[in-house]
Amino acid sequence: MPQRSDTIIIGGGQAGLATAHVARRLGLSPVVMEAGQSTTGSWPQYYDSLTLFSPARRSVLPGVPFPGDPNGYPSRDEVVAYLAGYAERLDVDIRTGHRVVKVAVETDAPSKRVFEVAVDNGESFTAPIVIAATGAFSRPHRPDLPGLGSFTGTVLHSSQYRRPEEFAGQRVVIVGGGNSAVQIAIDLAGQSRVTLATRHPLRFMAQRVLGVDMHLWLQRTGLDAAGWARPLLTGGKGTPVFDTGTYRAQIATGNPDRRPMFTSLAGDQVVWQDGTRERVDVVLLATGFRPGVGYLEELGALGSDGEPLHRGGISSTHPGLGYVGLEWQRSFASATLRGVGADARHVLTRLRK
Secondary structure, three states: OOEEOOEEEEOOOHHHHHHHHHHHHOOOOEEEEEOOOOOOOOHHHOOOOOEOOOOHHHOOEOOEOOOOOOOOOOEHHHHHHHHHHHHHHOOOEEEEOOOEEEEEEOOOOOOOOOEEEEEOOOOEEEEOEEEEOOOOOOOEOOOOOOOHHHOOOEEEEHHHOOOHHHHOOOEEEEEOOOHHHHHHHHHHHOOOEEEEEEOOOOEEEEOEEOOEEHHHHHHHHOOOOOHHHHHHHOOOOOOEEEEOOHHHHHHHOOOOEEEEOOOEEEOOEEEOOOOOEEEOOEEEEOOOEOOOOHHHOOOOOEOOOOOEOEEOOEEOOOOOEEEOOOOOOOOOOOOOOOOHHHHHHHHHHHHOO
């Protein structure tokens, strides 16, 4: 017999934990399904030198401040510790080692729609509300670049990068120009010769303006959630890179450098737009991620591209189904520590009506 609950949250990382906190405050008794063995999401798998590009005071889940300097920029390991501590404080049923493989509509539900959630260990659970909060780390985006499939060097995604020592003395081309791409490029530059290959010039945005972090300005001005501002903040002519000036200065030295996107890869060579060819050892794809929600495919909740069909995190195909942690779900911050709590409140207050 399936185990019954009023709310099932799929994913025990930052989005799932924030959603669980909000659910408890709304009087719900959620069960959290986490595929891994810890409640720290994908953070332990990120590269060693990663630091947040929003300050600690803004990088928080609901109800618990980030320890340490509120104006500092937390490291990967500090975020891991914060998430682990946050989970310990929650009065919530968290099931680690529970990978959800399928969500379906329970066929024998008496009246109101109820979902059945199947786990890879054979267990099943039912609830009228299901929140997909699994993030995107499990589904790295690998663009179809000319010659990529036959490139004889090493190809890896930024999700596979850990530390620069592994690439000492190698020629590395990074595809992408966002915050992670630039951080990794500068991390590698002490050991390797590095180029950022992008379709548009790098766009640097001041980390602080008049002594105040840009993320606070975005919130205060409403640009954070303004749909018309989205092209300014992501996509369009390049994703802005938050910078105190150190990134720009490092790139000005020529390692790493930035070049227009190459036209193709051939053997172990990259073919640049001016026709020159250069042997490279590694092509690193800092090309982002796509939502890891394959368990919803049979439900019919996804588009042909595998993307959730939703409006502001509310499923447009299935009443009772919601999402938390999608990029630009409702704002620039939606997939970040500082944004998942607000989105969780928005979604849950509407689904429980």
